[in-house]
Amino acid sequence: MITLPPTEHVLHAYVDHQLDEADRLTLETWLAAHPDVALQVRQWQEDAQLLRAALSGDLQREANPELDPAFIRQRLRRNRYRHFATAAVLLMAVSIGGLSGWQAREMTLSNATPPMADAVQAYRMFAVNDTMASDWNPEKSNDAQQWLDRNFARAERLPNMEAAGFRPVSGRMTSTEQGPAAMVVYKDEQGRTLSFYIRPPGARNHMLPRGSRLDGDLQADYWSGDGYNYAVVGAAKDEATQRARQALPASI
Structure with a gap:
C-alpha cells in the first residue's frame, strides 16, 4: 500500500509497471490532481518507451539490470549530482584562492622584472643627456x-666617490x-x-639583497636599507667607473 504524496521510488515503480492494481x-x-508531477511521470514514460524501442532486440536476452530504465535514470541523477559537487568544489577553490592568485601574479611579475630596472632606465634617459632640465645642480645649491633629504629624510647618505674623481653634478x-x-x-x-638612484620598495621592487647585474653596456649595483632601494648605475667596461664602485663603502 503506497502513501501519498508518493516518493520518487513509487513514481519510478509506476513508470516501470511495478505497482499492483490498487496502488x-x-x-x-x-x-x-497534480499535473506538474504527472508531466514529469509522462516524460519518464516516454523515455522508457524510447529505451525499450531502441533495445527491442536486446530485450529478448537475459535481463540486464544496467539497462533497466529506472537504473539508467538513477545513474544520470548521480552523475548530475557529481557534476554539481565538482562545480561547488571549484567555486570554493576559486573563492579561497582568489587572493593567493593575485599574490602569485604579483610574485610572477616581480620575478620577471630585473632588480632596479627603473634605475637603469632613468640613467639612459637623463644621466647622459646634459640638455635635460634638472631639479638640483651646484648652481642652485x-x-x-640637503636637496635629497627634503624628500628622503631617513635614507642612506649619498655615496662619496670623490676619491675616484666623481662628484655630484x-x-x-x-x-x-x-x-x-x-x-x-x-x-x-x-x-x-x-x-x-633611490626609490621606495613596491610589489615589483621589494627589499633587495646586495647584488649586481649587467644590462647591455651598463652595470647596476643595488641594495636596500632604511626602507628604500638603491642602485649605482654606470658603464660596465670602464676602468674609472669600476674604480668608483670599488670606493663605495662596504656597508652599501
Missing part, C-alpha cells in the same frame, strides 16, 4: 645631500607607483658618468 489506481487519481626627481624617486648624477673630469 496504480490510487496513484493515477493523485496524479490527476652646493649640497646635493645634477639631480632629478621622478615618480613611481609607490612614491617619489630620485637620481643624482656624478661626473668626473673626463665627462664619464655614474648615477645614484
Whole structure:
C-alpha cells in the first residue's frame, strides 16, 4: 500500500509497471490532481518507451539490470549530482584562492622584472643627456645631500666617490607607483658618468639583497636599507667607473 504524496521510488515503480492494481489506481487519481508531477511521470514514460524501442532486440536476452530504465535514470541523477559537487568544489577553490592568485601574479611579475630596472632606465634617459632640465645642480645649491633629504629624510647618505674623481653634478626627481624617486648624477673630469638612484620598495621592487647585474653596456649595483632601494648605475667596461664602485663603502 503506497502513501501519498508518493516518493520518487513509487513514481519510478509506476513508470516501470511495478505497482499492483490498487496502488496504480490510487496513484493515477493523485496524479490527476497534480499535473506538474504527472508531466514529469509522462516524460519518464516516454523515455522508457524510447529505451525499450531502441533495445527491442536486446530485450529478448537475459535481463540486464544496467539497462533497466529506472537504473539508467538513477545513474544520470548521480552523475548530475557529481557534476554539481565538482562545480561547488571549484567555486570554493576559486573563492579561497582568489587572493593567493593575485599574490602569485604579483610574485610572477616581480620575478620577471630585473632588480632596479627603473634605475637603469632613468640613467639612459637623463644621466647622459646634459640638455635635460634638472631639479638640483651646484648652481642652485652646493649640497646635493640637503636637496635629497627634503624628500628622503631617513635614507642612506649619498655615496662619496670623490676619491675616484666623481662628484655630484645634477639631480632629478621622478615618480613611481609607490612614491617619489630620485637620481643624482656624478661626473668626473673626463665627462664619464655614474648615477645614484633611490626609490621606495613596491610589489615589483621589494627589499633587495646586495647584488649586481649587467644590462647591455651598463652595470647596476643595488641594495636596500632604511626602507628604500638603491642602485649605482654606470658603464660596465670602464676602468674609472669600476674604480668608483670599488670606493663605495662596504656597508652599501
